[in-house]
Amino acid sequence: MTHRFFIDPNLITPPTVHIIGDTARQIKTVLRMQPGDTIIVLDNSGLERQVQLTDIDKNxxxxxxxxxxxxxxxxxxxxxxxxxxxxxxxxxxVLQKGTEIGISCFVPTICQRSVIKDATALAKKASRWQQIIQEAAEQSGRGKLPTLAPACALNDALEHAQTANRIILPWEEAANNPLKQILANFDDSHLALFIGPEGGFSADEVQRARRQNAEIVSLGPRILRAETAALAASTVIFYEFETYALSVE
Structure with a gap:
């Protein structure tokens, strides 16, 4: 497998590429690559370049x-x-697996039952979270890095989500409205998916979301952990979207 690396676009000056910092150290020290080896370099535009290494030193x-x-x-x-x-x-x-699945943007959302509600404390985790996203994107063959938005309260998140074509919120009490049913024959280009924290959304939060045009859906008869629900719902959404896209080609 050819190793893939997202790097600063300013380090790419065709026909050459100059890699520095942690990525350079990984190539030399961790992967022990040699001149003549090839890698794939990405600049977050969707373009990927195959690069043959010519010179390698520590940094x-x-x-x-x-x-x-x-x-x-x-x-x-x-x-x-x-x-x-x-x-x-x-x-x-969730960040790692969501990136692998294909999620474009992650928004940490502070809810009524969230254990961690301090936005400042969450902001301190952003650098590590971004690194997790980048490594998952490189490993899974993504062409662009998912965006990591600042943490915000649920009300602000619902306002932010109004730019999407549809807003979907799974809830364990929405048994009569399965997710698969509402995704039949859809061709939306931008969906917003809301997943609750440990303990799920409160009834009041669900009603607020419904007033903001969210479709309240079920993920089935079993209660899923929050992190499981995020990946299960995302996988179903991508599968249904791609199946529909193929059917209309």
Missing amino acids: SVQGQIIAEQMNTAEPALHLTLYQGTLKGSKFEW
Whole structure:
């Protein structure tokens, strides 16, 4: 497998690429790559360049661009995940797996039952979260990095989500409205998905979301953990969207 790296576009000056910092150290020290080896370099535009390494030292790597093409792994659907804040490593797991699945934007959302409600404390985690997203994007073949928005309260998140074509909020008490049913024959380009924290959304929060045009849906008869619900719902949404897209080609 060819290793992939997102780097600062300013380090790409065709036909050469100059890699510095942690990425250069990873290439030399961790991967022990040698001149003549090839990597794929991405600038977050969707374009990927195949680069043959020419010079490697401790803090700097030089390479020559030998081919380039547009990435084909990015989903046509823009899915924004408004994830209720989670404790421990659960939120990091959602970021990692959500990036692999194809989510375009993550918004940490502070809800009534959130254990962590301090936006300042959450902001201190942003650098680590961004690194998790980047590593997952490189590993999974993404052509663009998902966006990580600042943490915000649920009311602000619902306002922010009004730019989406549809807003979807799974809730365990919405048994008569399964997610798959509302996704039949849809061709929306931007969906907003709201997932609650541990303990889920309160009835009051669900009513507020409904007043903001959210569709309240069920993920089935079993109660899912918050982090499981995020990935289950996202996977179903992408599957239904891509199946519909193929059916109308």
